[in-house]
Amino acid sequence: MDVIAIFDVGKTNKKLFLFNEQYAIVWEKTAQFPETVDDDGDPCEELNRLTDWVQLSLDEALAIPDFSVKAINFSGYGASFVHLDADRKPVGYLYNYLKPFPDEIRRQFYDTYGTVSDLSVQTASPALDSLNSGLMLYRIKYDKPALFGRIAYSLHLPQYLSFLVTRQCFSDITSIGCHTLLWDFQKNQYHHWVKAEGIDQILAPLFPSDAVLDVQIQNKSYAVGVGFHDSSAALIPYLASFQEPFILISTGTWSISMNPFNASPLTPEELQYDCLCFLQFKGKPVKASRLFAGYEHEQQTKRLAEHFNKPVDYYKTVSYDPATIHSLRTRRPDSGSNFEQVKNPPMQESLFGHRNLDHFQTYEEAYHQLILDVVAQQLISTDLVLENSPVKRLFVDGGFSKNPIYMSLLAAAFPQSEVYAASVAQASALGAALAIHHHWNTQPIPVEIIDLKLYAIDSVTI
Incomplete structure (x- = not known):
């Protein structure tokens, strides 16, 4: 039976589904992981455990003799970045979007780039501190400069899940364009603060949401989304x-x-x-x-x-x-x-x-x-x-x-x-x-x- 494999990673439940050609679920697997803490002692996702689960679960699904997986895609919670170094290994933490945000960093950002009201209108993003994932990148640059210096790419979580299969780094407009403070909705491009801070240099190229990459896994070809x-x-x-x-x-x-x-x-x-x-x-x-x-x-x-x-x-x-x-x-x-x-x-x-x-x-x-x-x-x-x-x-x-x-x-x-x-x-x-x-x-x-x-x-x- 031809199927598509979809990873759906929520804050609580991590799921893998196989859908048939009529989009009925024919197989599924669910897991829940306890949170760990980051370098500040705040709760966060345990990235290594999530990574291992994705890779092992995909291997399991691909090995089921009753199904022929033709394509793979991913959905996941937003507002959270995974950071990769020059060797494309994760560095730092998958910081929680509810993580407390330093007052002085917030003040510095808005003092430099404009009022909360103006920036919110331009980026279609209410001021939500860590939930504005672009602001989290700004925070890392000034609060954790050693970590920032090691980052080659910052991928939103759904694109990191895709990276685990494709080994390629891309950004996706549904993640970049959702209350991140990154996207200027009036100019339809990254906001000028993103370029002024060099944040655009660690954001991977945008890839069409409805396009796929051709990926070889064990001598078989799969259409994989980002x-x-x-x-x-x-x-x-x-x-x-x-x-x-x-x-x-x-x-x-x-x-x-x-x-x-x-x-x-x-x-x-x-x-x-x-x-x-x-x-x-x-x-x-x-x-x-x-x-x-x-x-x-x-x-x-x-x-x-x-x-x-x-x-x-x-x-x-x-x-x-x-x-x-x-x-x-x-x-x-x-x-x-x-x-x-x-x-x-x-x-x-x-x-x-x-x-x-x-x-x-x-x-x-x-x-x-x-x-x-x-x-x-x-x-x-x-x-x-x-x-x-x-x-x-x-x-x-x-x-x-x-x-x-x-x-x-x-x-x-x-x-x-x-x-x-x-x-x-x-x-x-x-x-x-x-x-x-x-x-x-x-x-x-x-x-x-x-x-x-x-x-x-x-x-x-x-």
Whole structure:
């Protein structure tokens, strides 16, 4: 059976999939590794262990007699660089994108190259410290000059995974163009600070995201891609399946609203609300906004479980009840003095954390209020990327797509759009496979690689 092998490396789970020509998963392998610490004592990925796992797992997959691997590609978390020396051996650490950032280095950078607001607008990157991977390279240059002097290439993690197979160094626009501070979206090239600091000298040449390298492994030829930033890869199944404009709300720890059909430049206000642009695999900008909704849902359901003496996952048993929504909207419970002080809720949390749970008679009533509050924030977040674009469809994938209360309220919040719960098995891995489809697969892309469920607007919820 002809297959494509895809490595999908997340912060927690490391996966290898084999997809057949119809893009069904026919084999998979998953691993989890404990973190180690870097030279500052901060948590980080154990690069040697990850490297060994990738190489051993690929050898295992290539040796399975039932499958004939034709191509290999990669998706992985972004905002993280692996550094190679002149002998193409890793040096330093795979620093964590949550690593604390030195105040003096940050101040020096912005004092030299412009205000946070100006640089954020030019690079479509909110100021996120270590999450701006370009800023991490700047930090290494001044905070760890001995290490910087040894670096010949800095590869984003997905491109390092590709390097392990191809032994060639390339950059990819989906990694370079995602909240890195590296790319000038107005000039469509590296920002001038990158060249002024010589950072461009350690960034490998850009390689087309949908192209492949011909690689020989044990006298067999394989078409190998250079890897994808996972959030860009997750969008590809939708771009491959739908021609009409849409927004994808990808939900997990973060709820990320992505609009590939909004080309308007970011405004300072949008950046203030945690909007950004990233470059999809064809090089076009995708406007995106982020909400910490999954994390908040996790924290608040723990609070609900404790207050009402229920299991932590009891919310999964709560059915959508329009009458409860109507009741909450007509006599919304007063939530005490804390709630009165919160006139303008911050974008990243809803009002529910300030509500007094004693004012709810049941867990079910309180949980409906939580989702009402989360969807109120989701409306603000998604509206930021929806504005003035011809979108008629909203797709929701991930955890909230399976939540009937969230989905019903979202349909009511966007009455001008069709709102669908979408299900794609392993979207990031599938996207990395689809991107190089024509290099290995002679079959047409299947029509139904995404399962959809339309949510109708309930008049009671409006």
